[in-house]
Amino acid sequence: MTTSRPEAPRSIWAVPGMTALAVVAFTGFSGYAALLPVAPLWAVRGGADSAGAGLVNFVLLGTTVATQFFVPALIRRLGWGHALALGMVLLGAPALLHVVSDALAPTLALSAVRGVGFGILTVAASAAAVLVVSAGRRGAAVGAYSLALSVPNVVLMPSGAWVAQAWGFGPVFVLSALPLLGIPACYVLGRHLPERATRGPGHVDVPDAPAGASTYRALVRPTLVLLAITLAGGALITFAPQLVATGWLAAAGLFSLGLLSAVTRWRVGALADRVGAARLVWPFVLVAVAGLAWVAWLVRTEVGGDRVVPWVLACALVGVAYGALQNLTMLRAFEAAGPRRVGAASAVWNAGFDAGTAVGAVLVGTVAVGAGFGVGMAITAVLCLLTLPLALGRRGGRTPRPGVRSP
Template sequence: MSPLRVRDFRLLLFTSVAVFSGVALLLSVVPLWVVHNNAGEFAAGGSTAAFMASTVAAQFAVPRLVRAWGYRLVTASGAVFLGAPAPLLLIATDWPGILAVSLLRGIGFGFVTVCGAALVAELLPRTALANGSGLYGLAVGLPQLIGLPAGTAAVEHWGFVPVFLVAGVIPLLGLVAIFGLPAVAPTRHDDDLPAKGSLGRPWLVMLSGSIGYGALVTFLPLALTDTVAASAALFASAGAGLASRWVAGRLGTRIAAGRMLPWGLALTVLGMAGLAASIQGESPWSAVAAVAVAGVGFGLIQNDSLVVMFAAAPVGRASVAWNVAFDAGTGVGAVVVGALVAGSSYPVAFGLLALSAAALLPVALSAGRAV
């Protein structure tokens, strides 16, 4: 059965597109806004880290909130928290003000990410889970494909004001579909149920991939001085990740869970190392190709690790773990690269990320066997 035949799943996809569009537009723009207001790269990374830190903190609270309020109200609250504060960036021109807005928006993102991933498993039968996860990846990946480069390009041509306003409105459009979702009882969110396998190994692989992703979306517009190449690199990274996550979902019905993780991590290592070399050699279009390779790797990691976690633990626990790995890693990548760049250079920073990811290849090889 195709997941697209399920009406409630289609509503989830619409909601996800709206919410993630608001995130994607500002993910690379807010660091630019920080630098525009005369703070440095470390502060730029801190804005992404603040957003992701509050995201992760909120994610841990979601299972309890869902049991008390239900998916619809928690998801709707997330859309409001994410969209409503975005226009406040127009008056938040100092670093503390920008961080405060980022913290508020992160709470909303934490709510919608955990609810969205969990609803994939709640709304679909187990046999459609891998394919549904791939389609959900399209819904969250398309906004990145369009929004990441569009946000930086729009700032370049029209300034920050319209970008902040649009990013505030789009997540609120998701409210139309959110209240059409069924009142699903979160019975499968029972955290007292025993895990059926290990979450640790796929969690580490997902964390490593998201650290690289966080570094890319935060610093590509700053590391590549050619603005056209920077927008193309953001597009290539998001597009490659989108396509590979969808392919992984299609293949997941025939390939055992976890078998794509080593390939995904190896491609991530290759892409990050290629990016470091391209920046060192001042070859911006080689950097575009390198981040496309990294994007393919991260797309494979995203889908396969989520399927492994759903097989290893109850839905609520698996969704929280996967989203924490994604968002904590994104924040860590921004902070680590910001700190490394402050003391060294972009090639050194991205090279070290490649080495750290390579060290986890044995973990990726064994992750699928733990299910």
């Protein structure tokens, strides 16, 4: 008599550990998103000039990227629960300490500590998203994880500055400490993540193994595609208020970008499980090029109320590609790195995301000084187009079916 293999749960949320992962992502990214636009304002209140204010998030992202490459070793040393909890403490606790001083030096120091915590969270949580499920459901798992982290980005990032101006900085600092509430979920999630190797064929239950040069070479293709789209997205997010005539137009464009990005990043995961992530990358690269070219055409001159519909639709089109390519390049990175290099793939992907976002703002801002924002945004469209051969190359099949636990 043969025993049939149990069917995978219908809903991805029924997979053990997924709800805990969503709590970790939601609380952790709430702490990041709420303070991102507000910490520079806090430094300005303390007397910093625009250059000093710009350093605040530069330090945050710089320490984030510097930390991300050490996270796989940290997980091997501390275990999943302790490593995730440490990231949440370092991200959430310094937010409350901002109230002590608005001077630039302590603000930068706290941003650096928060960057270390955010670096741990981003790498560990995205790796957990593929390890907590069977291989055939990792697209849906990454989509669910992306939805949980996207909600704070859509809601809190645009509203943080308004809350600080209307009700004071204190409520924002409290919101930014939400990662501390996610610490219990870190240990719940850790119980559903692999701690040691299992000898069954194709079955790898390790947090990560040290990566070599071949691993990083395999990650070049998805990382360059990710760099191009995050460079473009970072530029649009940074300069939207300067591209349009009024604040509400900037908010409308950014809301459409954020909302479509969140929804697409969520839903494209399940589609990738069915048809394979590799088959979906190149169409969304073309969507990105079309959306960015449209934005570049519109912002040759300042966008006013008479072009609100084209502006919102163009931002939405960019948002569709921005969200989809984040999910798909993450899945491609895990596929390229292989089952024993999940942490390395997560570290490289997250570093690429943050680096692309930072470079986009600098590049487009520099070009805009001499040639205008239309040319600057057109360059982002060209850079995305140049990644099309990378998106078309080495197209793989669909993701392995459920049954063997492999990231």
